[in-house]
Amino acid sequence: MKVGVPxxxxxxxxAAHSLAAHPSVESVVIVGxxxxxxxxxxxDPSDCDVLVVSGPDAPERYAHHGIPMVWDGPAPAPGVAVWGASPLGLALAVAEREESPDLVAVAHPHLEEADEHQVRFPRPVGRVSVASMRLGDREVLGGRKAGRFxxxxxxxxxxxxxxxxxxxxxxxxxxxxxxxxxxGEPGPVWKDALAYLRTVTEMGLVMAAGGPFDA
Known part of the structure; x- marks a missing residue:
């Protein structure tokens, strides 16, 4: 697989560094x-198999190349083959593999400030104010956590x-x-949750499992 990264x-x-180190990727080029x-x-990325793009206007900016895109946006868009490639999508992919999850939550510096609820995440993140959002067919609680983690x-x-x-x-x-x-068909990362989770762990993310968490 040859991947173009704008x-x-x-x-x-x-993302380019993670892709270049993964065995499924033959080469990575930067699209200038x-x-x-x-x-x-x-x-000209015409010999790329896929473009990996980020940002709310990315599909509109790169769809003219006619190459399938992997995008971190939350919903389908013209030219996008895979969407939800983000921490929110990761949460939904994990939820797809769990039995009857009753809490799906994300804390991240890029999310908006929220004040609907509070969720206690593992340390060093701790308690974060979150708001409910709908992604796919699940409710996700998300909120901004300032800092590094x-x-x-x-x-x-x-x-x-x-x-x-x-x-x-x-x-x-x-x-x-x-x-x-x-x-073959466009879809979100959580539609193929097992392959997605396997790949992000191969790229370096660590998932820790334990007993039910008191949020």
Missing amino acids: AGGETVTR PGQSRDYEVVR AAVLVSGPVRSVAVVDDAMFMTGITLAGGVAALR
């Missing part, structure tokens, strides 16, 4: 204009699963891992 921004830079010390820069927490009657890591590291890997969900 130039610019820490999220896509980190731009410069890179690590990767070839091309203006981000967390995903999914809890049910049997056990909880948590991911706590550097926020930008998590953001880059959850975007890069979306290539694992490329299939």
